[in-house]
Amino acid sequence: MRSNAEIIGRDRIDDVDAILSVMSPAGEEMHPVPSGGSTLFTWDYGQDLEPLVRLYEKAKSSQWNATTDLDWTIDVDQEKVAESNMAINPQNQYFQQVAAEDRSFPLHGWTRDQFKQVAIESQSYVLSQFMHGEQGALLCTAKIVEQVPWIDAKYYGATQVMDEARHVEVFARYLNEKLDGEYPINGHLLLLLDDILRDERWDMTYLGMQIMVEGLALAAFSAIQMLTTEPLLKKLLRYVMSDEARHVAFGVLSLKEAYAEMSAVELRERQEFAFEAGLRMRDRLFNQDLWIKLGVDPKALLTWLNENTSNRQAQGLLFSKIVPNLKKLGLLDAADGWLRHKYEEMGVIQFEDLADTGAEYELLDEVAKDRAAT
């Protein structure tokens, strides 16, 4: 049995120094990653995997064009957006409240204007991480097209490559035309994307990207698009989210086939990977570079947050799509529930019985809804 130190490089999952030692690669121009695994031809062109055939048809008919389907003439007033973000963002509200009441809180005494600055920078920071994550998805999905053995999955994967190119395009354009530009990639997110791309086993690419990263993205996009009052970002996220729902379904449908055949030892390796990926994403959500930019000591803030479970619970919401999917794939309860115990420790197990996303993409197709309405 491998220890936490062997899997994630630290014994305690909340080790503040270890978390903060993972830095963003600021100043890097390119980032080469040796890609693991073999590219596979298949000579079986029969389309046998019915759920994937249906998904492929849906993907072809719900393509959209970022240049013409979004109104880029909309003027975005960053200060106004920050004001409305402050009113709806639970973390900003919570921080303002503790800053007023609790002397031990590292942001004690901060003014409303300072919290507005947090909202402005957070918007850029979070959308930047979405953009970098989308590029990760573009590269991972290209790898899946090369390595997955089934023609149905190669066909569908090719549509996802196009989707991801469009997603990188829209976030990059929004950040550079409507906001003040981008932040570098968060170190934890990069570590996770590196791991996914390096792995030689094609199903690990799916598990890391389609189930974990895109599961979190789907939850985050749907939360932000429901709350934001900025019309361009709202529509952009509604459309990106429609695509993401298919991507997560692609992961669930493909891995169900693959995991049904796997031994207990192989499943345990997948559980360890899901634990590691989950933790990297949770560590990324602390946004350490953002706090450094705002002049806050990240160690003091993270230490304080670790002692306050309510904040952890708010972040846990982002796992609401991941945990039911892992359960459906059998990973939560394989090997005597090893992963279940790890996710209990991380505080995110409460979502296990929500709907999994194997079929939800039909309901979330906002592109088709808009077309039907015109």
Ligand SMILES: [Fe+2]
């Ligand atoms: Fe995407």
Ligand SMILES: [Fe+2]
């Ligand atoms: Fe995606």
